[in-house]
Amino acid sequence: MKLLCAGAELINDSSRGFELEGEKLFAVRRGGQVYVYFNRCPHRGVSLEWHPDQFLDNSQSLIQCATHGALFLIEDGECIAGPCEGRSLKNIPCREDEQGIWVSL
Numbered sequence: 644m645k646l647l648c649a650g651a652e653l654i655n656d657s658s659r660g661f662e663l664e665g666e667k668l669f670a671v672r673r674g675g676q677v678y679v680y681f682n683r684c685p686h687r688g689v690s691l692e693w694h695p696d697q698f699l700d701n702s703q704s705l706i707q708c709a710t711h712g713a714l715f716l717i718e719d720g721e722c723i724a725g726p727c728e729g730r731s732l733k734n735i736p737c738r739e740d741e742q743g744i745w746v747s748l
């Protein structure tokens with residue numbers, strides 16, 4: 644597994660973008676739990692964020708694609724509204740320990 648960042652670098656109800664081994668990813672922490680996905684919208688294959696590290700909607704409760712506004716569940720990446728409804732972001736397995744957040748690409 645690869646170290647993504649220290650746990651403290653991803654605070655609750657926030658998101659961060661990363662580039663690891665040439666892949667664009669992003670991580671969200673919600674309820675203490677970390678979720679990691681490839682940064683690629685299933686609609687057009689573009690990066691999701693409009694501003695760096697901003698992957699969430701105004702309520703901070705859903706992931707939002709900045710291009711056409713698709714909304715995705717943080718917990719499993721499923722698109723629940725928008726042009727790619729029913730499709731999902733590609734999840735990346737991760738775990739967290741005292742060293743930080745680890746992902747397996």
Ligand code: FES
Nearest residue numbers: 684686687708711
């Ligand atoms: S590219 Fe993401 S909703 Fe269209």
